[in-house]
Amino acid sequence: MMNDAGEADDVLQDGFIYIWQRAGTFDPKRSSVLAWAVMIVRNKAIDRLRIRHRGERLQERVTKFEDTSLVQDDRSAMEPLLRERRAQLRLALKEISSEQRQALELAFFSGLTQEEIATHLKVPIGTIKARIRRGLLRLRQIFERGI
Numbered sequence: 001m002m003n004d005a006g007e008a009d010d011v012l013q014d015g016f017i018y019i020w021q022r023a024g025t026f027d028p029k030r031s032s033v034l035a036w037a038v039m040i041v042r043n044k045a046i047d048r049l050r051i052r053h054r055g056e057r058l059q060e061r062v063t064k065f066e067d068t069s070l071v072q073d074d075r076s077a078m079e080p081l082l083r084e085r086r087a088q089l090r091l092a093l094k095e096i097s098s099e100q101r102q103a104l105e106l107a108f109f110s111g112l113t114q115e116e117i118a119t120h121l122k123v124p125i126g127t128i129k130a131r132i133r134r135g136l137l138r139l140r141q142i143f144e145r146g147i
Contacts, residue, residue, distance in 0.1 A: 001042075001045045001046075001049065002045060002048065002049070007048065008045075010048070011041065011044050011045045011048050012041060014044045014048075015037070015040050015041035015044045018040055018044065019036075019037055019040055088143070089139075092139050092142040092143060093105075093139075095138070095142055096135050096138045096139065096142075097135075099131050100131045100132075100134055100135030100138065101135065102121070102131075103117055103121075103128055103131035103132050103135060104131075104132060104135045104136070104139075106120065106121075107132055114128050114129055114132070
């Protein structure tokens, strides 16, 4: 049950201590000594597994919280740069055709697939693919020359 010999030894020892302390409570009418001892050790093992799982879940929550706080710190440190990049992107989007801009905005800001964009705009999917590709290439040119 424990998948760890050392932990199994600890559980067995806890079980023996419990049996020693509670020997006076044993009722031979309810079960044999062996069945009573096995049940006690089994319950000790289950308790130990519950404690282990509870500790693992707590560790996951703490790790997730630490990761989140680090991400927030990194994000807050990067915020001025991100604001500047967003402003540059808005300027660059004004320099491409409205069809390309619309396809890019639906794909990257609204999270639509190319098929969904084609359905939404009532144009063939090949047209959408071409608009997105040409729009991205044009944005690259704009950023390479510097805004």
